[in-house]
Amino acid sequence: MSEPLAERMRPRTLDEYVGQKHLVGPNAVLRNMIDAGRIPSFILWGPPGVGKTTLAQIVANKLETPFYTLSAVTSGVKDVREVIDRAKSGRFFGSHSPILFIDEIHRFSKSQQDSLLGAVEKGVVTLIGATTENPSFEVIRPLLSRCQLYVLQPLSKEDLEELIQRAVQQDVELKKKTIRIKENTALIRYSGGDARKLLNILELVVEAALPGEEVLIDDETVVNRLQQNPLAYDKDGEMHYDIVSAFIKSIRGSDPDAALYWMARMIEGGEDPQFIARRLVISAAEDIGLANPNALLIANAAFDAVMKIGWPEGRIPLAEAAVYLATSAKSNSAYNGINQALELVRSSGNLSVPLHLRNAPTKLMRELGYADGYKYAHDYPEHFVPQQYLPDELTQTRLWQAQHSPAEEKLYQRMVHLWGERYQ
Missing domain, CATH: 3.40.50.300 (P-loop containing nucleotide triphosphate hydrolases)
Known part of the structure; x- marks a missing residue:
């Protein structure tokens, strides 16, 4: 053989x-x-x-x-x-x-x-x-x-065309046949930059021809012979992570067309709809955040819809959420804030909770000063009263930095109004 x-x-x-x-x-x-x-x-x-x-x-x-x-x-x-x-x-x-x-x-x-x-x-x-x-x-x-x-890079179109010509002209078996290449677009597209796959497809098309007849290679013949999805998408491989990365970055970059394209690549590649939905929820929290809190509601609703209606109809709420997120104002202030807080916790250790913030369920704790001096915010105008909430060592620390998107600007101005110089 x-x-x-x-x-x-x-x-x-x-x-x-x-x-x-x-x-x-x-x-x-x-x-x-x-x-x-x-x-x-x-x-x-x-x-x-x-x-x-x-x-x-x-x-x-x-x-x-x-x-x-x-x-x-x-x-x-x-x-x-x-x-x-x-x-x-x-x-x-x-x-x-x-x-x-x-x-x-x-x-x-x-x-x-x-x-x-x-x-x-x-x-x-x-x-x-x-x-x-x-x-x-x-x-x-x-x-x-x-x-x-x-x-190593995927083979270019020119590289793949060179391989096709070399195979037809030099291979001992293919030289025995009359092969005419009318079109190579499908052949190259289905190969996905993979030389082995390209040559396997070429061999499949050639061997499917009747003995003695001219082998015509065109796009229609290649598609008919393969009868399979040409997309390269290994859900456990690097292509998977690259496409997901492109999807998230397109949303972050406010490009709804690109977001839909990369989502379509995932859908056609057989990606789990729940995986796509989870990415949308994460993106809504990380990249849109306080600039448009409705984004998280929309993403979460899309997740629920997919779970309820299944596939293929689930693609519609996913697409709706992707477009909404991509076209929304962006802010990562909450994302940055929690990351800075985690870094601060790791570097500063277990700082003591101020006494007035501690829980005091027993008489002994109250005698030790637990909860002593705590001011209940709802008892004051605007439901606010200045008091210390951070550990003693961190009283001047700022972790949340507003990014002044239209929605977030309102939150920032409220903080300036309540805390004054701390947020100016």
Whole structure:
């Protein structure tokens, strides 16, 4: 049985490698090190199908050094130690360190990553890790500090078009067929910048044609052959967090069109409606806040509506809330205030509650002065009377800083009226 097209087209040298010019193009940093024959341990971070495994294999071939591969999905600490022992015993004096390639290194546990430290530090192996997740979150700091980090980008439209032409013209199996590419828009869109997926789709379309007939590749044919959602959206992967981040930032930036677009991406990608609703509630509190307290009510109502009416109708109240939040005035004064308060609590420790604010349920507590001197605000004009509410050490501390949006300005002016200089 023939190998899949993606495997047959796997580059063997840097000259065959497509994309990542910032790393392996002429005079690029990684290419210069590979050509010089000396490379450090490094981690390749990028989306699927952009050449992480291929680049590691090219490095090993170029340096003519043993190449060991482990998958973080199936390998444990014992497997790591066995490979390191084999690398030690098989290395000759003056030769390059064997390369240990670990795919999906972000899936390694802390203990598995710890087991690599000594070998990497002593040069027993040159580690090349590949990950689709942000290494700063998933790779332990000691290991990350011992490795260079190189970021791989999704393949560009030009890169993907080059791959298509190369496959049609050079692959031993495709050269046997008459292939005419009329359109490649759907082919490229469905690939999502993933070379492996692109070649798999191309192979699927070619193999679906009748023997001996011309293979016509156009957008309609690709869509009909695939019959699936082309959107890349791994709910456990980085794309998920990037799209959610874009959604929240679009609301914060008062762009309802972008907010609706990113929400649609999440919906089409199969995101849990409750997750989207929770993001809206958080955004209403964090980014709109006191500038429009109704925003939180709207977001919470959208959450309730989704829970009651389900999907797909739930998209409508979610969209209504997203547009309302995006078009609303913004303030993060409450968000900033609680963060500053938490930082103050952590730095100042457990300061005593002033006696007049303490609870006094027993006679002994009252005799000790608990609640003594407390002024009940509702007994005074405007339901306010000046008195100390913060600990003695923090009496002049300000945590809430009004941002003077139209709604918040009213709250600020009330504080100025009641407290005078403290809020001026």
